[in-house]
Amino acid sequence: MPGRLRGKVAIVTGAGGGIGRAVCLAFADEGAALVCSDINRESAGETAAQVRSRGGRAVAIVGDLAREQTASELVAAARAEFGGLTIVVNSAVRDARYLPVTELPLAEWQATIDANLTGPFLLLKHAIPVMIAGGGGSIVLIASQLARAPKPGRAWYASQKGALLSLAKALAVDHAAQNIRANTLSPGPTADQRFLGQWPSEAEAHRNAATLFGRLGTPAEMAAGAVFLASDESSFMTGTDLLIDGGYTTV
């Protein structure tokens, strides 16, 4: 059913990453124009190039989400290149070492807060007025199954992802009257470089996935959820979480 995002303009952060790139490609296949944002110039450019090579419209904008200037540049690009903004997907994540709070240096904690929580705040601060001016839209914050079921050494990650669940609810409350919906999408373990890189082999990564299917999810399976949340098919959903985790959190 292509065309579910026809006429929509999306900013996708972390667009050079495994899930962010899959979201960009799925959005383009459904007709959206893309502002592909990443701190990594090469990977952001590659995602935009892949969108264009399959007939979609995309620009790559490089910048650190922790800086307000990046937020204003992303929104300005959506307006200048595509005439407005209807969808924001925050998929970027800055990682820290896997350490308990007793061992994690403040600087690492703060750097992840800046990118993973202040980053979406700054982006939405600039994006929402433009979305309102265009009649509304959909915000999708990529959280994680670990917000519900933390693993050792991930206090920084689980707490920041949990904050995104609350942020989406608060945004939903503040902006429903302006026809803006806000939800989180919580992936389970997903077979992309970020996850696979933590294991000696791909087979071992799948074996340790801790899902009910004995395998990792795919970036495309996460992107399918993002398309649903971004499109009018989810028009009665706001302030909630779409958990796509292969049953990870049932056990």
Ligand SMILES: NC(=O)c1ccc[n+]([C@@H]2O[C@H](COP(=O)([O-])OP(=O)(O)OC[C@H]3O[C@@H](n4cnc5c(N)ncnc54)[C@H](O)[C@@H]3O)[C@@H](O)[C@H]2O)c1
């Ligand atoms: N892969 C998984 O198993 C998994 C599971 C649960 C949740 N998630 C979440 O899904 C999202 C996407 O994960 P992924 O697997 O695609 O990760 P990834 O590492 O492949 O992609 C993340 C991207 O964010 C970019 N980035 C990092 N810091 C940035 C900054 N300060 N400014 C701008 N861009 C920055 C990186 O360059 C990278 O391209 C993340 O929010 C992650 O927490 C992933």
